[in-house]
């Protein structure tokens with residue numbers, strides 16, 4: 001039997017339907033039409049003149065743009081106050097949403113244009129996000145907290161499968177998983193190790209936690225914070241003495257500090 005050119009076969013021998021190219025082409029055409037209309041309006045309005053379209057249009061546009069500027073300035077000031085004071089002002093959760101969904105992607109583009117390192121912007125974003133999470137922090141029971149770790153924390157020579165169940169760790173002490181397991185068991189906090197963003201998202205969806213303490217590199221933390229919204233993620237950056245994704249490390253005291261913010265109990269110095 002001959003197979004149509006646009007049908008492919010996966011590793012299990014199943015036929016896979018061709019990707020829907022039509023969606024992409026339609027979106028591309030739509031974008032072209034919108035851009036053309038937008039370009040025409042940008043040329044047409046100054047050419048004709050606002051007053052010639054409608055005598056009240058200059059005033060109406062001034063009010064609309066003025067309102068947008070005031071809204072933007074008000075939001076920016078509220079954000080700055082919340083970050084500086086570390087206190088929940090008003091609409092804190094919404095502000096966190098605006099920072100995560102709109103401001104961060106925008107600032108990445110602007111940062112690139114002016115030559116700021118993307119990694120530095122991500123670090124800054126994690127720090128700002130943490131301030132906003134702290135501003136709305138409340139005490140919760142341990143089972144509502146989720147400790148999410150990257151797989152690269154596990155020593156590369158260890159063959160134990162800790163992604164399914166972190167308690168499979170035998171506690172040899174060659175990596176910080178040992179300390180983290182002890183903390184998770186002592187305070188009864190659900191803890192999971194994720195091999196990547198897909199598994200991390202699955203865990204977040206299934207657990208339905210109220211707060212997540214996430215350990216990862218800048219890139220994974222920022223995408224985790226974005227995908228988990230509206231669940232607040234308190235981010236802790238890992239250390240990479242051997243380069244990315246290999247035998248990474250974590251300051252256990254930072255994890256304990258994070259836990260003590262959200263749990264209604266004292267977290268000891270000893271695990």
Ligand code: SF4
Pocket residue numbers: 154155158159160162169170171172173174175176177178
């Ligand atoms: S502490 Fe646990 S995870 Fe780390 S190397 Fe030892 S047994 Fe493996």
